[in-house]
Amino acid sequence: MPSEFTGKHVTVAGLGVSGVPAAKVLHGLGARVTVVNDGDDERSRAQAAQLEALGVTVRLGDGTASDSGSAAGLPEGTELIVTAPGWKPTHPLFTAAEQAGVPVWGDVELAWRLRGLDGRKPAPWLAVTGTNGKTTTVQMLASILKAAGLRTAAVGNIGISLLDAVTGEEEYDVLAVELSSYQLHWAPSLRAHSATVLNLAPDHLDWHGSMEAYAADKGRIYEGNRVACVYNVADKATEDLVRAADVEEGCRAVGFTLGTPGPSQLGVVEGLLVDRAFVEDRHKNAQELAEVSDVNPPAPHNIANALAAAGLARAFGVSAAAVRDGLRAFTPDAHRIAHVADVDGVSYVDDSKATNTHATEASLAAYESIVWIAGGLAKGATFDELVAGAAKRLRGAVLIGADRALIREALARHAPEVPVVDLDRTDTGAMLQAVQEARRLARPGDTVLLAPACASMDMFTNYNQRGDAFAQAVRELGA
Structure with a gap:
């Protein structure tokens, strides 16, 4: 059946998990599709071969679409660009598109x-973004929605791709959607049923250019919301984004807090997660959703993640019992405050996913x-702010990695009494020595916490490998 894309010249910028x-x-x-990709490695060539077998044109290492400073040009006849989220807005390809009046979508x-498009009723989107906690919150939300008996999936920046979710054979009642700031930048017409910005802290500023631009892209998630804009009471910047958003008539601002909730908020009272937003007479009543445990x-x-997930689920009409059951059924991914073992009365916890100061502060x-x-x-x-807090x-502290001196200097300024072990090595074997040194510093009742506040690529392939190395080192302690 013909579509609006039939015969249209579309350039896809980038291969990878979204471009392919x-x-x-x-x-x-x-559509008549041309893929341009800056890289020309073995993986890219394999993906290119797969697409070329279908009749898609692929240009690897395309100099006209690079950040090299060479003259940028659109593939001839381009009427639309669909980009992978990692391509910066300043990329010469997009400059050329703007000059030619060609739209850019993510x-x-x-x-x-x-x-x-296939005639089915489209599933509403419950959308989640934020500097930290997105994946966990979306997975909690999907677990709650499933507990309510709804056909759903965690999609977007995790799980199955959104394209697969909306074009595949499986039908959904609602989707739990994780969105990064990159993805939101290139999604101008997105209009979610309800959405949340969990928190805001400086991140990816090299891509966005400024904190203001980063926040503005996060705030796009609230545009056109129909039922609820869920924000973090403890992070005023998220509420400011709600105030700035152009939403549908009747859409409500709903806060979540670790304290006692006011009207139109979810919060915590005496060990209970409670809802004062989606109840009758919210000025007087509250609904118990679950226990903190x-x-x-x-x-x-x-707990804040759970409250945000509960807020989105309740906005969709999910019962309090389903919130409780969904939270109980949820198991977090590895390397997110994962308890590895107790050795000699000391708890060892892997939060390798804490790759920035905001996540580490929470940890x-x-x-x-x-x-x-x-x-x-x-x-x-x-x-400095992280260490002072x-x-x-x-x-004690055990420091590893290329930029450990920055943390050591902050510790000297704000926690001079704390013993510090500075491991002058960046090989993967350093993790075993780090865990051994941490064991020496720890006392029964302490927690040895891997929360690096840094990216992992100086020593490891990714944060998963770093967390696995920590867990293996802990297992060797208890052997």
């Missing part, structure tokens, strides 16, 4: 526009007495 599905879907809709924008793990920032706040393993690639971050909780 976009190229396949567009080709299947009858894969999320494409997925949004393809909803219902139903949240796994019950660290403060994870450190979850424990009373900590031997902190930290360090890696700082990505331009500073650590956590100083009273630190029994």
